[in-house]
Amino acid sequence: MQPVPITARITLPPSAQRGEVVTVRVLVRHPMERAVDAPGLTPVPRKILHTLRVTYSGEEVFRMALSPGIAANPYLEFTTIATDTGDLVFTWEEDGGTIYRREARLVVT
Amino acid sequence: MTRGWRKLLPLLALLLGAADVRPTQDYLSPEIRAAQEDPSRHPGWLWVEEGEALWGRGEPSCAACHGNIAGMAGVAARYPLVATDGALLDLEGRIERCRTQHQGESAFGRESEPLLALAAAIALQSRGMPVAVATDGPAAAFLEEGRHFYETRQGQLNLSCGQCHDNNAGRRLRGDVISNGLGTGYPAYRLEWNTMGSLHRRLRACSLGVRAEQFPLGSREYLTLELFLASRANGLPVEAPGLRR
C-alpha cells in the first residue's frame, strides 16, 4: 500500500554535530480510537496507529508498538546519535493497514 | 513580575475594591503551562499546521487576498467586533464570511476541523499581544447584553459566572483551579476533548456545569458573552492556541 501523508510535527535541533545524541520529538494527528463494545453503545471497531518505525538514512533506529492506551494525537520523544546529514523517515501503521509517512531532515555538521 | 509582587496582587485588588483579572496562564498547572509554551509538545500545533496549509488553498485562496498569514498579527486580539453591517462577529464568524462571500464556498461550519485549524493559525499570529476589543460605539449595546448574561444567576445551581470566576478564582473545584474565565486561550486543545475546540464549546460546558440552558455555538448569547469576556481581558495577552486539561 502506498504511504499517505499525515499531519505531524517533528522537532529536531536545527543542526547537530557528528556523534551527538539528539532528542527527537514527534506529535502526530490521530484520534487513537478505542474499540467500543458495551451494552447500549453502538459498537465501534478499534482504529489506532499501532506501530511507528523510524529509519535514519535508510536504517531502522527506533520502533514503537502503540496500544489504545496511548493518548490521542500521540506524543513521543526518543534519542538518536547524529551520524550523517540525512532523512529520518517516520512511518505509522494504522489498524486496517493504511501506512502514513513523514520525513524530517537531520543536518549534521 | 517577581513572585512576591504577584502574591501581593490579590491583596492590592481587595484594597482597591477592583476585580483582579489575571491571564489564564497564571492559573494553569506548571506542566500544562510549560507545554502551552512549547510547540514541540502542544498538540494544538497540529491544527496550526493544518490551518497554515488551508490558508494557501481555495479559489481565490485566503493568501491571495491577505498575503502571508503573518499579516494577521493583532487581528484575533480585536475580536469579537461589530462589522460594517452591524453584526457582531467572532473570529470564526469572520472567517466564515470570507469563506462564503469572498470564496463563494459553503461555510465550514462551527466546530469543524478546517474552521478550528484556520482560527488557531490566525489567532497564533496574535499570541502574546494584548487583547484590544472595542467596547464603545456599536459594540456598547452588545457588551451590555454580555455583561448581563455574565452577572445573572443561572441554572439549577443558581450561580452567576462571576461567583466562580471572580469570587472564587484561584480556588480548586474538583481538581480544576478556577481562572477568571477568559476566552484568550481559544481555540484551545483540551485534554478532556482530546481535540481542539472553540470558546463557545467551552461555554456550553460551563452552562451545563451550573445546569443552565446551553446555547448553540455562534449564538447571540455566546457572542455577546464572548465580547464581555474579551472586555475583561483587554490588555491581557492572547494565549491561543491554548492548552487546557
Add this chain to the structure above:
Amino acid sequence: MTTLSRRAVLAVPLAAAAVPGSAAEDFAAATSAILAGRIPAEEGITLEIPPLSENGNSVDLSVRVNSPMTAENHITAIHILAEKNPIPLVATFSLTPRAGRAEVATRIRLATSQTIVAIAETSQGAVHRAAREVIVVLGACVETG
C-alpha cells in the same frame, strides 16, 4: 479513594466499558510474558509520571535507563504497563545502540488511579523494573456534567 477512582472511571467511559473484568489477570500475564522467568532488578531505571494527574486522557510519562548503549550492552526494549487499564501493555519501545541513550517519553491514557510499571530489557538478558502509583482526578464543568 473509592469516589476518586469511580469518578476517574467516568472520565474515560469508553476505556472503562471495555474492561473485560480481569485487568489484574491481564496485567500479570503481560508482565510475566515480558519477564519470561527473569527476576527484574529494581534499579538502574527511572520512571517519571506525575503522582496526581489532572486528566486520565493524557498523562506525561518518561523512562530513563542507565546503559552504556554499546553494541555489546544496550537496552533493547522498554515496556510500559498500566495495572488497571483494559489493555495493560500500553507501549513497547524498541531501541538499538544508535539511540545513544535509553530515554523515551510519551503520553498515556489512564482508566483510573493505579500502578504504572516500566520494564527494560538489556541485550545481555537482564531486566530492570520501576513502578509508580498515580492518582487520576476528573475536572469540573466537563461536558458530561
